[in-house]
Amino acid sequence: MKSNICIGTRGSTLALWQANHVKQSIEKAFPAIRVDIKIIKTTGDRITDRPLAMVGGKGLFVKEIETALIEGSIDLAVHSMKDMPGELPEGLVIGAIPERANPFDVLISAQGTLFKNYPQGAVIGTSSLRRGSQLKHMRPDLEIKSIRGNLNTRLKKLKSGEYAAIVLAAAGLERLGQGSEITEYLTETDMVPAVGQGALCIETRENDPDMADVLSTLDHDPTRICVTGERAFLKEIEGSCHIPVACFGKIRDSRILLTAVVASEDGESFIKETIESTPEQVVEKGRELAKLVLDKGGQRILEALNIP
Numbered sequence: 001m002k003s004n005i006c007i008g009t010r011g012s013t014l015a016l017w018q019a020n021h022v023k024q025s026i027e028k029a030f031p032a033i034r035v036d037i038k039i040i041k042t043t044g045d046r047i048t049d050r051p052l053a054m055v056g057g058k059g060l061f062v063k064e065i066e067t068a069l070i071e072g073s074i075d076l077a078v079h080s081m082k083d084m085p086g087e088l089p090e091g092l093v094i095g096a097i098p099e100r101a102n103p104f105d106v107l108i109s110a111q112g113t114l115f116k117n118y119p120q121g122a123v124i125g126t127s128s129l130r131r132g133s134q135l136k137h138m139r140p141d142l143e144i145k146s147i148r149g150n151l152n153t154r155l156k157k158l159k160s161g162e163y164a165a166i167v168l169a170a171a172g173l174e175r176l177g178q179g180s181e182i183t184e185y186l187t188e189t190d191m192v193p194a195v196g197q198g199a200l201c202i203e204t205r206e207n208d209p210d211m212a213d214v215l216s217t218l219d220h221d222p223t224r225i226c227v228t229g230e231r232a233f234l235k236e237i238e239g240s241c242h243i244p245v246a247c248f249g250k251i252r253d254s255r256i257l258l259t260a261v262v263a264s265e266d267g268e269s270f271i272k273e274t275i276e277s278t279p280e281q282v283v284e285k286g287r288e289l290a291k292l293v294l295d296k297g298g299q300r301i302l303e304a305l306n307i308p
């Protein structure tokens with residue numbers, strides 16, 4: 001076992017919170033190990049002026065960190081699972097998936113108004129096609145308007161009156177101590193979260209013997225099972241965080257319920273399906289769910305999207 005571990009992470013406040021959270025878990029389990037954090041800038045961090053869906057390419061927030069992992073300048077990478085593409089580079093693996101935080105999306109309304117009371121044509125801020133399309137499906141009259149920037153920038157834009165409400169992931173807000181801003185949680189009945197939302201990804205080199213004990217203390221079995229099913233869906237559908245596909249797994253009475261959505265940007269074409277699985281079957285069932293959704297019209301919706 002190593003006496004010194006270096007974690008690579010993006011430099012955003014949320015990413016640093018997450019890396020520190022993992023650092024503390026390791027130090028608690030192994031008081032003799034010293035854990036350092038190395039900040040690595042990614043392509044996604046450089047692009048702040050346009051929706052990432054317009055930029056194209058997958059893994060915009062992870063690539064440079066993966067290079068550091070392959071080159072050996074870091075031992076572990078901590079990412080938001082939601083930012084991970086379906087396929088990892090040769091030689092890298094998801095070493096552990098810690099316990100998931102709240103997986104859902106939330107609305108923050110400027111006036112504290114509940115979704116059902118939004119006026120006709122209310123402007124909602126999100127740059128996520130997944131969120132926009134599911135909102136439009138529920139309320140075709142809403143206007144979806146792009147918003148970028150970190151959490152504080154977005155909250156400031158909301159308060160300036162540009163939007164009636166914005167949509168964010170509960171996990172990010174809660175981790176940054178801004179949970180009190182939340183007006184309303186949207187569960188998978190209304191809005192299916194992104195694959196892996198609320199979970200962290202601990203990425204490592206394949207078969208790194210120095211990391212095995214550390215990884216086993218970080219891993220959370222129920223989270224890994226659900227996220228593995230969601231990612232099997234993602235791989236089959238070849239999506240990323242930036243196209244309007246959603247998949248969420250939850251455990252009910254020792255069975256896994258996987259729910260997925262593929263929708264057009266205007267919310268008019270909308271496919272939503274749920275499949276049940278045992279913990280052992282999640283990969284197979286995740287793939288089956290992707291095929292089902294594609295067959296039922298998802299294929300046509302994704303082909304019409306025209307995203308690079």
Ligand SMILES: NCc1[nH]cc(CCC(=O)O)c1CC(=O)O
Nearest residue numbers: 080082168169171172197198199
């Ligand atoms: N899209 C960016 C992103 N990537 C991870 C999170 C935080 C939540 C999570 O870990 O899933 C967020 C913010 C958000 O979507 O509001």
